[in-house]
Amino acid sequence: MPEPSVIRDTVASYLKTVATGSAADVAALYTEDAVLEDPVGSEPVRGRAAITEFYSALENLRQETELLAVRVAGNSAAFHFRVRTETPDGVVEIEPIDVMTFDEFGRITSMQAFWSAEDVQVR
Amino acid sequence: MPEPSVIRDTVASYLKTVATGSAADVAALYTEDAVLEDPVGSEPVRGRAAITEFYSALENLRQETELLAVRVAGNSAAFHFRVRTETPDGVVEIEPIDVMTFDEFGRITSMQAFWSAEDVQVR
Numbered sequence A, B: 001m002p003e004p005s006v007i008r009d010t011v012a013s014y015l016k017t018v019a020t021g022s023a024a025d026v027a028a029l030y031t032e033d034a035v036l037e038d039p040v041g042s043e044p045v046r047g048r049a050a051i052t053e054f055y056s057a058l059e060n061l062r063q064e065t066e067l068l069a070v071r072v073a074g075n076s077a078a079f080h081f082r083v084r085t086e087t088p089d090g091v092v093e094i095e096p097i098d099v100m101t102f103d104e105f106g107r108i109t110s111m112q113a114f115w116s117a118e119d120v121q122v123r
Helices: A004-020 A023-027 A048-056 B004-020 B023-027 B048-056
Strands: A030-037 A062-073 A076-087 A090-094 A097-102 A108-114 B030-037 B062-073 B076-087 B090-094 B097-102 B108-114
Touching (some): A004 A023, A004 A062, A004 A097, A023 A048, A062 B108, A097 B076, A108 B062, B004 B062, B004 B076
Parallel strands (some): A030 A108, B030 B108
Antiparallel strands (some): B076 B097
16 A cells, blocks of 8 residues: 555646646556546546546646645545636636545556536636 | 435535434434445445444534535535544544445435544644
């Protein structure tokens, strides 16, 4: 099981990379066979190739992220964060709660994002 | 799948009942075969009898709860909240992030609480 500090580091890297990195950079934080469900209830995205494709939709948009709260437990973390995305229609802001599990090296083995359309604000 | 409003109502009832109700009142919000993991990584508590016993440890302590954020997705919710417990050693404060799943009637089918010892503050 990874140390809590390793999990916290991966969460911080994830938020930084979502804001500033490429889709491949974000996907590299996941294990090869990781599963992503964003939002929870949607079809899961399985494997790093599909995960790279998932993040590529956001790759060319300017994004800012901010960690609001993180709780580490066992090999898992739940964290509340803000993501602001500049789109042609305005600045879209969401504050999801994500849950991740991690392998012994702190790589993400699963991600579930809790949010719904009613949480999306366009400014 | 329950409506988001039904899920939000159960989350609100849960926090209110943790603060003011009996262990049986809290357990009544769960299904008969629900599973609880608090904190994540500990041995799961299975079934309403065991869940009642779990909450009975807190039954005679004065508690206050406050919802900080809730996100509903599919049949699930993630929520960040504060719980203050008056103990002989002082006021213990934790702000966990919990994840719950719900049946079609809005009853809790599972709960996972994300927090660790380092998140506990004694005032």
